[in-house]
Amino acid sequence: MQRIIFASGKGGTGKTTLTALTARLLAEGGTPIALADCDVEAANLPIALGAQETSREPFAGGSKAVLDPDVCRGCGACALVCRFDALSTDENYYRTHAYVIDPWACEGCGACVPACLFDAITMVQSQAGEVISAEASIGPMVYGRLAPGEDLSGKLVTEVRRQADALAAERSLEAMWIDGPPGVGCPAIAAITGTDLVVGVTEPTVSGEHDLMRLVTLARRFKIPVAVVLNKADLSAEGARRLKEHIADEGLELIAEIPYDTAVAQIPERLARGEQFAYPETPGMNAIREVSAWLSKRSDSAG
Amino acid sequence: MTNSMQSLNGRLTVAVASGKGGTGKTLVATNLAVAAARSGTPAALVDCDADAPNDALFLAPASPQVREVMVPLPVVDEDACTLCGACRTACSYGAIRILGGKVMVFPELCHNCGACVRACRSGALSEVPVRVGEVEWGSVAADIAAPGGVDVVTGRLDIGEVKTPTVVRAARKQAEVLHKTLTILDSPPGVACAAVASIRDADVLVLVTEPTPFGLHDLELTVELGREMGIPIGVVINRDTGVPSEVEAYCDRSGIPILSRILFDRRVAEIYASGGLVIDGHPDGDEWFTGLWRAVCALAEEDV
Numbered sequence: 001m002q003r004i005i006f007a008s009g010k011g012g013t014g015k016t017t018l019t020a021l022t023a024r025l026l027a028e029g030g031t032p033i034a035l036a037d038c039d040v041e042a043a044n045l046p047i048a049l050g051a052q053e054t055s056r057e058p059f060a061g062g063s064k065a066v067l068d069p070d071v072c073r074g075c076g077a078c079a080l081v082c083r084f085d086a087l088s089t090d091e092n093y094y095r096t097h098a099y100v101i102d103p104w105a106c107e108g109c110g111a112c113v114p115a116c117l118f119d120a121i122t123m124v125q126s127q128a129g130e131v132i133s134a135e136a137s138i139g140p141m142v143y144g145r146l147a148p149g150e151d152l153s154g155k156l157v158t159e160v161r162r163q164a165d166a167l168a169a170e171r172s173l174e175a176m177w178i179d180g181p182p183g184v185g186c187p188a189i190a191a192i193t194g195t196d197l198v199v200g201v202t203e204p205t206v207s208g209e210h211d212l213m214r215l216v217t218l219a220r221r222f223k224i225p226v227a228v229v230l231n232k233a234d235l236s237a238e239g240a241r242r243l244k245e246h247i248a249d250e251g252l253e254l255i256a257e258i259p260y261d262t263a264v265a266q267i268p269e270r271l272a273r274g275e276q277f278a279y280p281e282t283p284g285m286n287a288i289r290e291v292s293a294w295l296s297k298r299s300d301s302a303g
Numbered sequence: 304m305t306n307s308m309q310s311l312n313g314r315l316t317v318a319v320a321s322g323k324g325g326t327g328k329t330l331v332a333t334n335l336a337v338a339a340a341r342s343g344t345p346a347a348l349v350d351c352d353a354d355a356p357n358d359a360l361f362l363a364p365a366s367p368q369v370r371e372v373m374v375p376l377p378v379v380d381e382d383a384c385t386l387c388g389a390c391r392t393a394c395s396y397g398a399i400r401i402l403g404g405k406v407m408v409f410p411e412l413c414h415n416c417g418a419c420v421r422a423c424r425s426g427a428l429s430e431v432p433v434r435v436g437e438v439e440w441g442s443v444a445a446d447i448a449a450p451g452g453v454d455v456v457t458g459r460l461d462i463g464e465v466k467t468p469t470v471v472r473a474a475r476k477q478a479e480v481l482h483k484t485l486t487i488l489d490s491p492p493g494v495a496c497a498a499v500a501s502i503r504d505a506d507v508l509v510l511v512t513e514p515t516p517f518g519l520h521d522l523e524l525t526v527e528l529g530r531e532m533g534i535p536i537g538v539v540i541n542r543d544t545g546v547p548s549e550v551e552a553y554c555d556r557s558g559i560p561i562l563s564r565i566l567f568d569r570r571v572a573e574i575y576a577s578g579g580l581v582i583d584g585h586p587d588g589d590e591w592f593t594g595l596w597r598a599v600c601a602l603a604e605e606d607v
Contacts, residue, residue: 009355011492012325016517041493042322042521063395083416104503104532107496109416110395123395148528151496154465182324182492183354186465206578207329207357214355217462235569236576260569272516 001168002299003195005038007180007188007219009211013201014231014258017268018291019179020048025292027138031175031299034168035136038191039181040129040144040156048268051134051141059144059156061128062108069098071120078112078121087112104149128152131159133167140167154186161191175299184218197298198224199255199291203232204239209246216250226252229291233257255294258287315603316486318505318534322521324492326511327541327565328352330575331595332489333361334582335509338592339485340451347483351501352491353436353458353470360578362448362455364441371437372458372473374415374466375430379406383427393422411465436460436470438477447580454481467491468500475501494528507603508534509562509595513541514548522550526557535606537562539595560602563595 006015016039023033037045045051065086067078074097079087086105092098101121113121129146142164144156161178168176178195181187192198198219202212212228219226228247233240240257247254258264261284270277279285319332329352336348350358359367377390377399384406391399391406398412399419410433420428440456447453458474460467471491478486490501502508508529512518522538529536536559540550543564554561565571566587574584582588 010325010357011323011355012327039493041495041498042324042524044323044517044520047516047520081417081421102503104499107414107416108395109414109418110393111416111418111421114393114418114422146493146495148494148524148531149496149499151468151499153493153495183352183467183497184462185354185460185467185497187495188354189463189465203576205576206360207355208576210357210360211355214462221463232572235572239576260572268517269515 001174001176003176003178004197004199004295005178005180005192005195006199006201007192007215008182008201009184009215010208011182013203013208015201016044016048016179017265018201018229018288019045019177020268020271021288022292022295023177024138025289026296029296031296032139032173034139034164034171034173034176035141036160036164036176037141037143037179038157038160038187039179040146040153040160040187041181043143043145045179046134046141046143047272049136049138049141050271050274051136053132053134056130056132058127059129059131059159061126061147061150061152063110063123063125064103064106064108065101065110065112065121066124067099067101068120069096071118072098073118074098075117077115077117081111081115107151126150129156131156131163133163139173140171142167154190157181157187157190184214188218192219192222192224195224198226200226200228201231202228202243204230204236204243206239209239209243213246216252227255228252229255230257232260234259256287256290259283261285264288313484315484316488316505317507317509317599318488318490318502319509319511320490320498320502320525321492321511322494322525323517326513326518328489328511329357329361330541330581331509331511331539332487333358334580334588334592335595336362336453336487337448337580337582338596340448340453342593342596343451344485345451345483346485346487347454347456347478347481348487348489349474349478350455350457350489351471351474352489353460353467353474353497354491356457356459358489359439359455359457361580362443362453364439364455365444367439367441369437369439370477371434372470373432374435374469375417376410376413376415376433377408377419377428378431379408380427380429381405383425385425387424389422389424390419390428393418434461435464435466438474440477454483456481467497471497471500494524502529502532502534505534506606507599508536509539509599510536511539511541512550514543514550516549519549519553523553526559535602537598537602540564542567560598562598562602563591565591
């Protein structure tokens with residue numbers, strides 16, 4: 001199976017729009033696509049493709065330290081070992097003689113538990129999120145929902161990928177489109193690992209260029225080829241020229257340039273609202289057809 | 304404005320965040336810093352989006368200083384190790400395994416908490432500093448943001464590293480040292496640990512969104528996070544079309560004030576594309592961001 005991830009480094013460059021539209025075009029041409037939304041902190045692909053949830057399962061999280069103020073004697077041994085500044089005293093200390101834990105700072109390492117001489121601290125397991133299987137009109141989809149504030153986004157992405165692989169295998173699908181998370185950190189690495197191609201979606205802005213090159217460096221670490229789609233290409237002639245030069249210098253293939261096109265930008269929103277409509281015959285849409293044809297050809301030659 | 308700053312004990316920390324990427328956090332954070340500085344408030348702008356830090360592309364420090372961000376990584380002295388397994392038991396992250404008669408540390412899983420080192424009874428574990436990123440800081444040219452001035456602090460994760468929250472915390476520590484009246488935290492997108500490390504302990508949370516079903520969906524997630532953290536929330540609607548949207552209805556219903564609206568205008572995108580400041584380049588820029596600064600102060604004051 002061919003796994004293609006749409007990624008960007010920077011957010012908001014058009015990853016979800018491109019994932020949704022190229023997958024639709026291919027599916028309409030007779031190639032069903034398995035889908036995985038790996039932005040578990042803000043999953044938008046299911047909205048853009050009107051996916052209907054079929055099942056969800058909890059994703060177990062790590063633990064957080066909980067302190068019993070009635071047992072705590074306020075010695076502060078726990079605070080000495082905590083490297084995340086999660087343990088401190090507050091204005092009630094002189095009344096309660098107890099330390100308090102900031103759950104937003106606690107990383108669940110448990111170092112404070114053996115440090116406490118009075119067994120006042122225990123570790124409590126949390127639920128980090130959910131993995132959701134869904135059915136879009138064009139194929140099966142798996143996505144994740146991280147509970148706000150949880151720190152296991154990378155592991156949740158890995159689980160989304162695992163279940164999406166299983167679903168694709170079950171349906172004997174040949175291609176999987178992955179909507180990647182922004183950034184180059186833990187969730188981005190989990191999403192990129194083991195894919196066959198990174199489609200770098202960028203825009204001719206100073207930040208779009210900067211973040212694309214960070215993504216390219218990351219993909220090279222994993223020896224995954226990168227091809228680029230330049231979105232909103234006519235936003236800045238100077239920016240586009242510089243970016244194309246940079247892309248050529250890096251030896252990357254430029255799949256297509258998509259002009260700034262409000263008709264295209266509105267498609268995901270219209271899909272999300274369940275509107276029936278014909279694809280616009282605009283330069284932006286034509287460029288997206290180009291991307292879709294390029295991807296289709298590449299999948300065929302690889303398959 | 305001076306009054307609102309006084310009532311806040313002279314210090315104010317504003318986190319600019321969003322669930323969805325690309326809604327305009329950097330646009331808002333950079334221009335807000337300039338607006339505040341021009342009204343006389345010395346500001347530190349902290350780029351906490353360590354995966355994709357872009358603030359310095361718009362507000363470049365004149366002569367930046369750089370410091371490495373290091374984490375303590377456990378290393379094993381195999382001669383001293385008795386293979387008792389106490390370190391493996393102590394590790395909550397599965398970062399220590401015993402394979403082929405050897406204790407192995409997996410750096411990408413390690414949270415550098417030190418639990419293993421303290422659990423070791425044979426003195427075989429120690430820690431060495433390992434680089435995961437860097438923090439860069441400096442003042443932008445005085446004429447851009449007079450009279451208050453803006454210092455920009457950037458947290459930058461090394462490519463291939465996963466310790467985004469560590470780099471965020473290091474950037475915030477550096478900003479604390481600068482001791483400015485106003486600290487603006489340009490936060491990573493999302494609702495996970497990196498975003499939490501940036502938003503934690505902020506006085507005001509400014510959520511940037513766009514009036515689409517996606518913007519609304521992701522806004523709701525960040526509001527949930529902000530409310531759990533007990534931080535007062537205000538919203539900036541970016542790419543506002545002037546047509547009432549579900550985002551406004553939601554804010555209205557939830558009692559969340561809309562602090563500013565930035566017009567859906569190709570000119571805004573063009574100024575941003577070239578690395579310019581919208582507050583200067585767009586005829587409505589000053590109104591959007593000076594207005595936002597006033598609204599942020601009012602929101603902070605309300606909460607005091």
